[in-house]
Amino acid sequence: MLTDSLPDLTPYLRGGDTVMWGQATAEPLTLTRALVAQRAHFGCLDLFLGIDLSGTIRTEHTDHFRFMSYCGAGGNRALAKAGLLDIIPAPYSLLLRELARAGMGIDVVLVQVAEADEDGMHSLGLANDLLIAAIEQARVVIAEVNPNVPRTYGERRLRPDEIDAFVPAAFAPLETASSVPSPQEERIAEHVASLVEDGATLQVGLGGVAEATLRRLTDRKDLGIHSGIVGDALVDLAESGALTNARKGRNTGRSVAGILMGTKRLYAYANRNPDIQLRGTDETHGAEALSSIERFVAINSAIEVDLTGQANSEVANGDYIGAVGGAPDFLRAAHRSRGGIPVIALRSTAGERSRIVASLSGPASTARCDAGVIVTENGIADLRGCSLTERMRRMIAIAAPQHREQLECRSQLMGNSP
Known part of the structure; x- marks a missing residue:
């Protein structure tokens, strides 16, 4: 259960924006839950979904969200089964490039980051992945700073002046347990x-x-x-x-x-x-x-x-x-x-x-x-x-x-x- 109060995202998002966030274990839960809770204030948003482990996004959220993804994994399966998920069947290496070519560049990125290091920079923690290209495209980057996120060596660290808003969080990141092979x-x-x-x-x-x-x-x-x-x-x-x-x-x-x-x-x-x-x-x-x-x-x-x-x-x-x-x-x-x-x-x-x-x-x-x-x-x-x-x-x-x-x-x- 999250104990942090939900931040106000309304100053940063506009109707018609395309929003994405760190997928799977890298989901910034405080920010995604705030997005869902405040969705009526944004008009209609396009959400680019990766692997969903949290179940934060549900079918009833189509009142203000349109959903697209490259996969039907995790919570996306229910959206796909309901006919609410628009699939982009592109190779992973070309995914965001194909999206931008179709006029759907990423406007807002929500990220989960580690606490600042000795240089004042923030590690992206559990994922670089698609976030690297998305951050370069985005008009707005909002970071959830979590002391429980590992400080990893990555391709990209974020300077404070690259982040439009900081939100504190102090919960354990999502986990995926090892499978027991049959x-x-x-x-x-x-x-x-x-x-x-x-x-x-x-x-x-x-x-x-x-x-x-x-x-x-x-x-x-x-x-x-x-x-x-x-x-x-x-x-x-x-x-x-x-x-x-x-x-x-x-x-x-x-x-x-x-x-x-x-x-x-x-x-x-x-x-x-x-x-x-x-x-x-x-x-x-x-x-x-x-x-x-x-x-x-x-x-x-x-x-x-x-x-x-x-x-x-x-x-x-x-x-x-x-x-x-x-x-x-x-x-x-x-x-x-x-x-x-x-x-x-x-x-x-x-x-x-x-x-x-x-x-x-x-x-x-x-x-x-x-x-x-x-x-x-x-x-x-x-x-x-x-x-x-x-x-x-x-x-x-x-x-x-x-x-x-x-x-x-x-x-x-x-x-x-x-």
Whole structure:
């Protein structure tokens, strides 16, 4: 429960503004709750939403808000299901650029920052990410200053004269608990870990497979991290001695991420720790930055993958629950990287349904030309350089056994048609 009184935001916002804030664990709760409470005073605002962990924004707030986002994660799922969320299906590296090109630049940014450092500057705490570009665009930057936010090393610190209003806060930042992997996820992680050699630089997401994979890599040497999001498993890898970032070729000796999404353990590790650096999306997802990393292993997920390798990571059962996200950026980079491996890892079934399918039930978030190595609990299908016929054979081999016969029949009907 927040004890701080809500600040008055009315002097800073105008009707028609586009507003965004730090997503996920970096949400400035005092400011977002003030925005909701005072929404009738602003006319209509466009809100650009990232991952929502707090549930602050709800469907009834459409009386004064319009919602857009790149994802259906967390609380966004209810907005999407109600038909209230306008999705921007752009690769993460181009997200704000595409938004600005469409005439929807960011006018107001709400940020959660650490207390001022010895130079009087404010760390952006738990996220640099999209905030770096948004702050450059914005007319107004409002900062919630929280002594519980870690003082992290990042691409950007804010000078006091760059902040239009300061608001005090003293609550614990949002946390995301580590996932407990299922037996299927443990088997997937075992397969994925077998692909990772000493000296590899990893991009991983969150969830059971990511957690279980990183736990299996503590016997490796000189691993690196370059990822959009990192969780508590990074701390385990660092404490094991496996994570040194010594062979990255870029940001040598430093783990790089856009957002910290974990618990107090991760936040304490990152506080005043130069070994982990938070950067904006040009660095975490940009083609120029990623192209300089050797042995880049990109580990992403999907809702379903078809027999030719194209993946749907956005829609399940007609509901928008995922995102295009950074997968296109990371998978293409891993393809180009010398010794790189582009991985999509997923369970072979969801309930009784196969997630290896003849035809996608949703959009092709990742094109088949970007497909690399597909991993399920049943094995590894390396599709790189394979013809359509060979791709289908390999994909059927990693599907759930009870679905293979039907997929084989479908593949014969499809032939090798382009």
